[in-house]
Each structure stands twice: as structure tokens, then as C-alpha cells.
Amino acid sequence: MKPRTVFLALLPLAGFLLTWQVLADQRWINTALFPSPGQIAASMAALMTEYEDGRSVLAMHVFTTGKRLAAAAMEGIVIGMTGGCLLAVSRWFYRLANPFILLILPIPGIAMAPLFIVWLGFGDQVIITIGAVTTFFPVAYNTYAGIRSVNPQIVHAASIMGAGPLRILVQVYLPWAAVYILNGIKLGLARCWRTVVAVEFIAAADWGLGYMIWDAAEHLNASVVYGGIFLLALLFVILEKGLINGIARLTVNRWGFSLS
Amino acid sequence: MTLSTLRTRTAETLLPFLVGGILWEGGCRFFDVSPQILPPPSLIAAQAVELWAKGALRQHILASLFRLLLGYVLAVTAGIILGALIALKSDIRRMSSLTLSLLISIPTITWVPVLLITMGLGDRTVITAVFLGGLFEMIYSTALGVENVNRRIVDAARIMGAKRTDLFFRVMLPASLSFVIPALRLCIGYCWRALIGAEILSAMIRWGLGKMIFEARFWNDVTVMFIGLLSIGLLAVLFDRVFLRRLERITIEKWGIAARIDA
Numbered sequence: 219m220k221p222r223t224v225f226l227a228l229l230p231l232a233g234f235l236l237t238w239q240v241l242a243d244q245r246w247i248n249t250a251l252f253p254s255p256g257q258i259a260a261s262m263a264a265l266m267t268e269y270e271d272g273r274s275v276l277a278m279h280v281f282t283t284g285k286r287l288a289a290a291a292m293e294g295i296v297i298g299m300t301g302g303c304l305l306a307v308s309r310w311f312y313r314l315a316n317p318f319i320l321l322i323l324p325i326p327g328i329a330m331a332p333l334f335i336v337w338l339g340f341g342d343q344v345i346i347t348i349g350a351v352t353t354f355f356p357v358a359y360n361t362y363a364g365i366r367s368v369n370p371q372i373v374h375a376a377s378i379m380g381a382g383p384l385r386i387l388v389q390v391y392l393p394w395a396a397v398y399i400l401n402g403i404k405l406g407l408a409r410c411w412r413t414v415v416a417v418e419f420i421a422a423a424d425w426g427l428g429y430m431i432w433d434a435a436e437h438l439n440a441s442v443v444y445g446g447i448f449l450l451a452l453l454f455v456i457l458e459k460g461l462i463n464g465i466a467r468l469t470v471n472r473w474g475f476s477l478s
Numbered sequence: 479m480t481l482s483t484l485r486t487r488t489a490e491t492l493l494p495f496l497v498g499g500i501l502w503e504g505g506c507r508f509f510d511v512s513p514q515i516l517p518p519p520s521l522i523a524a525q526a527v528e529l530w531a532k533g534a535l536r537q538h539i540l541a542s543l544f545r546l547l548l549g550y551v552l553a554v555t556a557g558i559i560l561g562a563l564i565a566l567k568s569d570i571r572r573m574s575s576l577t578l579s580l581l582i583s584i585p586t587i588t589w590v591p592v593l594l595i596t597m598g599l600g601d602r603t604v605i606t607a608v609f610l611g612g613l614f615e616m617i618y619s620t621a622l623g624v625e626n627v628n629r630r631i632v633d634a635a636r637i638m639g640a641k642r643t644d645l646f647f648r649v650m651l652p653a654s655l656s657f658v659i660p661a662l663r664l665c666i667g668y669c670w671r672a673l674i675g676a677e678i679l680s681a682m683i684r685w686g687l688g689k690m691i692f693e694a695r696f697w698n699d700v701t702v703m704f705i706g707l708l709s710i711g712l713l714a715v716l717f718d719r720v721f722l723r724r725l726e727r728i729t730i731e732k733w734g735i736a737a738r739i740d741a
Contacts, residue, residue: 226572231580251595317494324714325707326671328587328678329688332695333703337515412585416675419587420692428588432679435591443595447588454583 253441262445280453282425283414290346291410294353295403301354302361302402303387312362319355327352327413331421345417345426352413353406360402364395397475404462411454517701522708525701534690539709541685542673545601549608550669554662556609557616562646564617565624582618586611586668587675599682604673611672612665619664623657624650656735663722670714 235255241247242254249257265276305312327348334344368391376390392399418428427446434442470476499519505511506518513521529535564571564578589610593603627650635649651658677688691706 223572226569227576230573230577313490314494314497317491318498320715321708321711323711324667324670324718325710326667326674328671329674329691329707329710332691333700333707335695336698336700336703411583412587412671415585416587416671419675420678428585431588431591435594438595440595443588443591447584447592450585450588451580451583455579458583 250438251440253444258441258445258448261439261441262449265442265445278425279427279430280449283418283427284453286342286345286349286418286426287411287414290349290414291353291407293346293350294406294410295357297350298354298357298402298406299361299399301358302399303365303391305358305362306365319358323355323359326416327409328416328420331417335421340421341423344421345414348417349410349414353410356405356409357399357402360398360405361395364398364402365391367398368394393469393473396473397470400462400466400470404458407458407462408454411457415450514698514700517704522701522704526705526708529702529705535705535709537685538687538690538706539713541683542677542687543713545604545608545677545686546666546669546673549605549673550612550666552605552609553612553616553665553669557613557661557665558620558651558658561617561620562624562650564621571621578614578618582614586672587679589672590676590679593676594680599680601683603680604676604683604686607672607676608669612669615668616661616665619657619661620654623654623661626657627653652729652733653735655730659722659726659730662725663718666714666717666722670710674710 238252239254239256242249242252242257253261262276266274268275270278301315305315330348330351331344334348338344338347372394373386373390376386381389415426415428418426419432422429427450431443431446434440434446466476503518503520506513506516511518517525526535564574586607590603590607593606597603597606631653632645632649635645640649673686674688674691677683677686678692683689687706687709691703694700694702694706
């Protein structure tokens, strides 16, 4: 990257933080509501070095959210890809399932939280299940669309050359649909991330970044709220740029496609 | 669409619900499931009719729709303007890329505590949350769409004497609709999520579907939760059919611009 590009990219962030710091230092804004970036960083550092049972409190929040995200995303992706394959293979299944999917798809995960709390109680299980449900839909739909987009002649060619159904699925359909599937996973992961954090607001008992932020807000501890928000943004950018783009580089980019 | 195809399509949509409903009802009765855990559809329907007759359900729905649509319209308008600015001015694009990808990654619900602190516990907070929920996705996709407009079309229009406003509204915006319309769809989804989250967390709000679902929790009233979830699903499908599908049909489908597939 050119230095000018880096400079321009950092300029608005730096400007914003600097203005905020000056305003807070001069007491032109209420520092109880808008603590300065320096105070925010200090309180995050304090959380980081505060230990409970020998483990850093901040690290535990991050780790718990990450663990829930990983479990929910894995469940959602595996079930979603299976569901997408079924939808694509069987017209009958598609006709039966599609109206339900259309109806449930737009319902936000957090709206399902009270219902799942009644069913599963507070804690990890609810958060992971709702996260998985919201990941399922984009993954299933995009897998379905990807498989439908495969040129039937290629499938015929593979089957004439002696490939069995499983081999056709794994070696023809899935690679061919990979761009769609990865886009679905990217979308699903974004939904999962939002849902996990949101449900942590109301269903987490003790740990998790969502819980940390809401708990801080209820105790009017504004610097932890802002610090938490910044941390969430940073973590997801790293996750998306690192993981999804990494997988894309290893697979579809080498085959000459790119993700939208 | 002829009457007979309409009839088949209606049947195709309704049949799965009929089958699912019968299985659900039958399962609940056969296994004697407590309505405290999974109410049968007949109970949900009866309760919904009662809630509607009392006027409560309608009030919840109207309150939510008002906040949702106001926030959505604001987010779409601001998103298209800012997105176009980002796409057309390369310095603004460089300045905003990092900030935008950070902002887009923040789960909208985390804005709610900040808004509660700064804007109070009422409607303004919820509408602002809905606005923020949709805004960044809209900016991002509009910018992507405008950047992807074929330069030759723009040059051709310019040579033929199109003015700047014409160039934008009659060339660039229509040409970027294959990105903007999927974004409109994603955006309403994000807005719904922000709406429900904000309604749940805003203590001073009386009406709203999010509030209705969340308050049912105190009575363990699963039936009301189902009514709320179904209302959200139906309203979202209705919005998609009445507005987005129609928009797609009269624009990108008619012009033959390939739509991206998203869910």
C-alpha cells in the first residue's frame, strides 16, 4: 500500500479520537458519558490485567464469545450446507421447506431469544443454538443457489467417466458452488457474530463481550461500553479479513473467481 | 400471470403450511405437549385473534412498523448519498475504507447502550438504532455498485451531454441497482434486528413487537412469543413481496441486469 493510502485511511479515525480526547480533556463534553479515549484505553487495560481465578477478565470475555461464535458457526454451516444440498437435490423437499424458510429467515435472532430461553434456560446453549439458526439460512440458500448454478453437462461428463453420486457431490458440485457457499458463509458468519453478541446481552449469565457491555451500561461504566464496542469491531475485522479471505485465497481465488 | 398459475402458486405456498400445521397440531395433542412449552397452532391462532380484537397486537405492530420504516428510509437515503460520494471521490474512498469496515463489523445492538445513555430511553433511541443498523451496509453496497458501473456507459452519456445530476440519477444509480436492490433487502433485515434489539433494551417503551415478545418472558407466555415471531416473519415477507420484488421486476429484471444472490 502506498503511504498516502495508509495516511488517508487512518486520518478520519485519528482525527476523531484526537478531537474526542481534546474535548474530554477540556471538559467540554461530559466525561461521565463520554470518557476520553485515553480513559477508555486505561479501563480496558485494567480489565485485561484484572485476574479472576488466575485468568484475565477481558481475555475470558473475548474467549467465551469466541467459543460460542465458533460452536454456533460450525453447527450452522454444517447443517446449512446439508440443508442447501437437500434443497437443491429434491424438488419435493424444496417445495415443502421453502415457504417455512422464507417465513423464518427474516426473524432476528434476538427475537427468538425469549422463546429459546424458555426451552433451554440461560447460558451457552441458548446463545449457540440461536447463533446456529441464524447462520443456517444464508448458508443453506447460497449452497442451494450454487448447486443449481452448476452446468448439468459437467455433471453428465463426470458421471459418464464413472464418478459415483458422492464423488460428483464432493468433486463437482461443491467446488463449482464454492463461490456461492463461501459468500453464504461470509454472510452467515456476519449474522452469527451479531446474533451471538446480541443474545449475550440478555441471555448470558457471567461472561462474554455482549454481557460485558450490557453489564457496564447498567452500571453506567461508559468507558467499558466504548472500549467493548471498539474491541468488537476490531475482532470482527480481523476474523473476516483473516479467516474468510484466507479460505478464499486457498480455494476460489486460485480457481479464478473472487468473492463479492 | 394467469388465474390458474396464480391458483397453483397459492396452493403451493399454502400446502406446506397446512401439512406443517396439521403435523404440529397432531403432535401437540398426541404427545400431550404442555402449551407452556409448545402451544398448538390452534391455540396460537385463537390467542392472536383475541389480542388483535383487544387492539393490543395492532398497536404493537403499528409502533414497530413506524420505527422500522422511518429508520429504514433514513438509512437508505443517507446510505445511497454517502455511498455514491465514496465511490465517486477517490480521496473520500481512501479515507473511509478502514473506518467503514470497522463500523460495519459492530453489532448494531451494541450501539443501543450508547444511545440509551446519550438519547434517553424512548422512541428516538430505537429509531436511531434502526438507522445505524441499516446505514453502513447501504453505504458499502451502494459504493460497490457505483464503482462497478461500466465506465463506457458513463462516458457515452457524458459525451451526449448529460449533466452531473442526470448522470447520477439516470445513469449511475439505475446501473448500480443490481447491487443496491440486494442491499435494500439486507438492509431491511439489519433494520429489523436493530429494531427488535433496541425495543427489548429500551425500558421506557410500551408498544412494539420486540417489547411484546420480551415481556411475554415474565409470564413464560410462549404463545405470545410465537405470535410475535410470526408477525415479524409475515410482515417481513409482505414487505419483500409488496416493495422489493416489485422494484426488482420493474428495474433490474426488466433491464436484464443479473442480480446477485444473497439471503
